[in-house]
Amino acid sequence: MRTLIFARRIGATVTLLSASALPSAGGHPVKMPNVGVVVRNLSTAPPELVQKAEAACQQIYGAAGIRLTWINTVKDVNWEGPDLILRAVILPQAPPSRALAAFGTALRERQELLLYQDRIVRFSKIVDLPTHLILSVAMVHEMGHLLLDSDDHAPSGIMRAEWNQDDLNAIRRGQSHFTSGQIRRMKANIEQRGSAMVR
Numbered sequence: 086m087r088t089l090i091f092a093r094r095i096g097a098t099v100t101l102l103s104a105s106a107l108p109s110a111g112g113h114p115v116k117m118p119n120v121g122v123v124v125r126n127l128s129t130a131p132p133e134l135v136q137k138a139e140a141a142c143q144q145i146y147g148a149a150g151i152r153l154t155w156i157n158t159v160k161d162v163n164w165e166g167p168d169l170i171l172r173a174v175i176l177p178q179a180p181p182s183r184a185l186a187a188f189g190t191a192l193r194e195r196q197e198l199l200l201y202q203d204r205i206v207r208f209s210k211i212v213d214l215p216t217h218l219i220l221s222v223a224m225v226h227e228m229g230h231l232l233l234d235s236d237d238h239a240p241s242g243i244m245r246a247e248w249n250q251d252d253l254n255a256i257r258r259g260q261s262h263f264t265s266g267q268i269r270r271m272k273a274n275i276e277q278r279g280s281a282m283v284r
């Protein structure tokens with residue numbers, strides 16, 4: 086019991102300190118937009134590989150000032166807290182209708198992204214890059230479509246339709262990134278949809 090009270094006091098002190106230490110906008114502490122991602126792995130991809138891909142994906146979004154929080158589960162979860170929730174499903178195989186080069190699909194109306202393990206594994210062998218890295222950039226790209234609220238592709242960077250050798254080198258070195266314009270748009274969309282969810 087005493088421990089609990091002590092913990093509460095510590096908690097209150099910490100909150101007070103961090104609130105006054107942070108720059109504030111309109112009286113509220115500035116915080117990074119937080120996107121929750123529920124990942125349903127229906128493929129044979131090992132959980133460790135998926136988590137490594139998530140960590141690499143998170144680095145790219147973190148560099149853009151967007152925080153990602155992950156839940157790995159095959160169950161349906163009700164999750165409150167993040168500004169926005171996206172769902173990612175890793176399927177063993179791409180549906181036959183999908184273009185041969187596609188690693189995934191972004192279903193914008195459902196806020197869901199599909200990732201195709203067979204395509205990701207095959208591509209990682211062709212370009213000689215670790216599978217978790219290809220899975221991570223596939224996640225980054227398809228989530229980008231959802232957060233940008235657009236199916237469009239960019240002439241350069243992670244949102245290109247096809248990756249050339251320069252893009253692959255950037256992926257290999259962990260230097261893939263979004264443009265400042267894309268980052269602005271994603272943050273504005275998260276803010277807009279987050280406040281729509283609260284109402």
Ligand SMILES: [Zn+2]
Nearest residue numbers: 226230238246
């Ligand atoms: Zn795309």
